[in-house]
Amino acid sequence: MQIPAPFDYVRATTVDNALELLARHGPDSRVIAGGHSLLPMMKLRLARPEWLIDINDLYELDFILRDGDRLRIGAMTRHTTLLESAEVAGHFPIVRDAESVIADPIVRNRGTIGGSLCQADPAEDLSTVCKVLGAEAVIRGPGGERILSMVDFHRGPYETAVGPDELLCEVRFPIRTRSGSAYEKVERRVGDWAVGAAGAAVSLAEDGTIDDASVGLTALGLDHTVAEAAALLRGQLPQEELFVEAGRLAAAACDPVQDQRGPIDYKRHLADELTRRVLRLACSRAAQTQEG
Numbered sequence: 001m002q003i004p005a006p007f008d009y010v011r012a013t014t015v016d017n018a019l020e021l022l023a024r025h026g027p028d029s030r031v032i033a034g035g036h037s038l039l040p041m042m043k044l045r046l047a048r049p050e051w052l053i054d055i056n057d058l059y060e061l062d063f064i065l066r067d068g069d070r071l072r073i074g075a076m077t078r079h080t081t082l083l084e085s086a087e088v089a090g091h092f093p094i095v096r097d098a099e100s101v102i103a104d105p106i107v108r109n110r111g112t113i114g115g116s117l118c119q120a121d122p123a124e125d126l127s128t129v130c131k132v133l134g135a136e137a138v139i140r141g142p143g144g145e146r147i148l149s150m151v152d153f154h155r156g157p158y159e160t161a162v163g164p165d166e167l168l169c170e171v172r173f174p175i176r177t178r179s180g181s182a183y184e185k186v187e188r189r190v191g192d193w194a195v196g197a198a199g200a201a202v203s204l205a206e207d208g209t210i211d212d213a214s215v216g217l218t219a220l221g222l223d224h225t226v227a228e229a230a231a232l233l234r235g236q237l238p239q240e241e242l243f244v245e246a247g248r249l250a251a252a253a254c255d256p257v258q259d260q261r262g263p264i265d266y267k268r269h270l271a272d273e274l275t276r277r278v279l280r281l282a283c284s285r286a287a288q289t290q291e292g
């Protein structure tokens with residue numbers, strides 16, 4: 001199939017207008033942001049919305065804003081904007097690491113953080129990034145606004161807590177002192193989805209020990225962060241033996257499937273190796289902010 005099933009199209013002018021349109025047209029309507037996931041699904045007839053509600057005019061959802069000890073990012077912020085933002089990279093280098101390996105400039109110029117999180121593809125890089133950074137999702141609907149942790153937001157492959165009459169409006173990231181983060185992905189060719197990827201975020205106490213840590217995996221059959229690795233790392237001085245053990249725990253916790261991207265043992269090996277690498281880099285970045 002190359003041509004979507006027939007649909008009607010309307011452009012929302014504001015968030016309130018988009019919510020009205022979603023309420024009016026019911027569960028057979030879908031919002032379209034960058035369209036880089038929804039349009040292919042429509043062409044394959046895996047999605048058959050009767051109404052497409054275009055939210056590309058909602059400039060009120062396109063922002064990056066420092067607000068006290070958190071960074072707020074609007075749902076319509078494009079991948080390219082995230083990739084090029086010095087402010088985002090300064091607080092969260094993991095975002096630039098991930099964005100630089102998401103698809104290609106054509107996809108990045110249109111695709112949005114909101115669309116990526118709502119698509120909830122198991123190979124989606126930003127879902128892992130948001131989980132390890134402890135981000136919160138701000139959702140608006142007819143009942144008002146609700147704020148969910150990424151754990152509650154993400155219900156499983158292609159499934160989120162966003163209802164059919166709701167919009168994801170914003171993602172909020174806590175800014176921590178003496179922190180560092182990193183993301184590394186293995187792909188079959190440049191711009192491809194991950195065979196496997198890992199992300200880590202750490203913050204250091206004043207004495208240099210790890211105050212808090214989070215490790216997440218992409219496309220490796222683990223929806224949550226690796227709790228065992230976080231428990232191991234907390235209170236310890238960053239060192240190679242610790243990263244090796246955390247890698248082993250990540251490999252044990254994941255549950256990859258064999259597919260055209262590789263066999264299970266190779267993917268487990270990636271979970272192990274990539275976890276070590278991102279922890280090494282995240283800790284060294286955190287130590288640099290401590291010195292600076």
Ligand SMILES: Cc1cc2nc3c(=O)[nH]c(=O)nc-3n(C[C@H](O)[C@H](O)[C@H](O)COP(=O)(O)OP(=O)(O)OC[C@H]3O[C@@H](n4cnc5c(N)ncnc54)[C@H](O)[C@@H]3O)c2cc1C
Pocket residue numbers: 030031032033034035036037038039075076101102103104107110111112113114115116118119123124125126162166167168169191192193194
């Ligand atoms: C060739 C190709 C390669 C790619 N490679 C990668 C990759 O390596 N890594 C990666 O992470 N991604 C990759 N992507 C996906 C890309 O990141 C998409 O931009 C992203 O998945 C969807 O974002 P979008 O804005 O295009 O969303 P859309 O396609 O417009 O929407 C996706 C879904 O989210 C819903 N939605 C969108 N915005 C909202 C909102 N604000 N509130 C509620 N629901 C909403 C839509 O209704 C739809 O169901 C690739 C895409 C392509 C086409």
